[in-house]
Amino acid sequence: MSINDTADKIISMEIRGAGKIAREAVSALRDHAETLPRTGDVSIFIREMELAADLLLATRPTAVSLPNAVQIVMRDVRSASNEEAARRILREKANEFIWSSRTALDRISVMGANHIPDGSVVMTHCNSSAALGSIIEAKRQGKDIEVYATEVRPWNQGRITIKTLNDHEIPTTYIVDSAARTMMKEVDLVIVGADAITVNGAVVNKIGTSQIALCAHEARKNVIVTAETYKFAPRTILGERIQIEERPTNEVLPDDIAAGLPFVRIKNPVFDVTPAEYIDLIITEAGAIPPHLAFTIMREYLGWGLGELQNQFL
Ligand code: RUB
Numbered sequence: 001m002s003i004n005d006t007a008d009k010i011i012s013m014e015i016r017g018a019g020k021i022a023r024e025a026v027s028a029l030r031d032h033a034e035t036l037p038r039t040g041d042v043s044i045f046i047r048e049m050e051l052a053a054d055l056l057l058a059t060r061p062t063a064v065s066l067p068n069a070v071q072i073v074m075r076d077v078r079s080a081s082n083e084e085a086a087r088r089i090l091r092e093k094a095n096e097f098i099w100s101s102r103t104a105l106d107r108i109s110v111m112g113a114n115h116i117p118d119g120s121v122v123m124t125h126c127n128s129s130a131a132l133g134s135i136i137e138a139k140r141q142g143k144d145i146e147v148y149a150t151e152v153r154p155w156n157q158g159r160i161t162i163k164t165l166n167d168h169e170i171p172t173t174y175i176v177d178s179a180a181r182t183m184m185k186e187v188d189l190v191i192v193g194a195d196a197i198t199v200n201g202a203v204v205n206k207i208g209t210s211q212i213a214l215c216a217h218e219a220r221k222n223v224i225v226t227a228e229t230y231k232f233a234p235r236t237i238l239g240e241r242i243q244i245e246e247r248p249t250n251e252v253l254p255d256d257i258a259a260g261l262p263f264v265r266i267k268n269p270v271f272d273v274t275p276a277e278y279i280d281l282i283i284t285e286a287g288a289i290p291p292h293l294a295f296t297i298m299r300e301y302l303g304w305g306l307g308e309l310q311n312q313f314l
Pocket of ligand 1: 017
């Protein structure tokens with residue numbers, strides 16, 4: 001698949017979910033490098049790769065897994081002394097990222113499952129491989145669990161979730177998004193994924209996550225976020241905000257109906273922000289942390305210590 005095909009598939013959401021977007025982007029970069037003719041000039045190679053990286057980065061703005069993955073792969077390529085070294089570093093970093101991202105998912109699934117007690121009812125929202133991995137692992141361990149899965153308007157990612165749960169023979173109740181508060185009394189805990197986690201421990205995930213977290217807080221049910229360390233957004237340390245993607249309004253209301261309603265404005269923000277105080281635990285491959293330890297993950301796992309922070313201002 002060409003770099004343009006991958007970018008198009010991320011835009012159209014054929015490739016979606018923060019982890020998958022990151023892995024597919026990295027493998028597209030690796031494959032793109034193979035299509036570039038050898039010139040013997042490392043600067044030409046780096047320039048071509050930066051263009052490809054920019055194309056991918058411009059696809060969807062919210063999932064920080066995308067810029068983090070590109071940065072992890074490109075960082076050392078930029079300082080390579082010759083073209084062959086740059087090509088080798090790119091290939092190695094890309095393979096390493098894809099492998100460690102899959103390993104991270106496995107670890108999160110086991111840790112997440114440990115937080116799902118036998119006999120519990122879990123609510124999940126959207127379609128997160130990390131959250132679903134934990135639920136499926138809990139079932140694999142022989143726990144008797146049930147799931148409430150939301151519809152996830154307007155894109156209906158909930159249908160992918162219920163298909164996966166059904167395939168694993170996990171008893172599941174499918175509800176519309178607005179039933180979350182009513183059904184919360186049947187639920188023991190909420191498990192969701194993340195597109196970005198900020199330095200103050202706030203979690204950016206599919207629109208509606210913050211409402212569910214608020215309902216869980218009101219009902220005194222735990223909210224667990226499952227997220228690989230590359231979902232943490234180091235640039236929020238510098239005060240950068242996570243851009244919330246707005247998608248076409250016809251995903252919410254068809255254009256022909258909207259055309260007959262000239263006084264009606266349609267908004268389609270597809271992610272929201274859940275403040276840290278509504279989150280009990282963030283499970284990463286490095287361990288389960290309370291949200292206020294987000295900076296520790298940025299420093300220890302993404303290399304954003306105070307030295308690196310200073311460099312950002314040089
Ligand atoms: C997907 C979404 C998922 C996170 C985490 O949104 O919000 O909860 O990306 O997923 P969209 P994962 O469908 O708009 O991409 O755990 O698979 O990385």
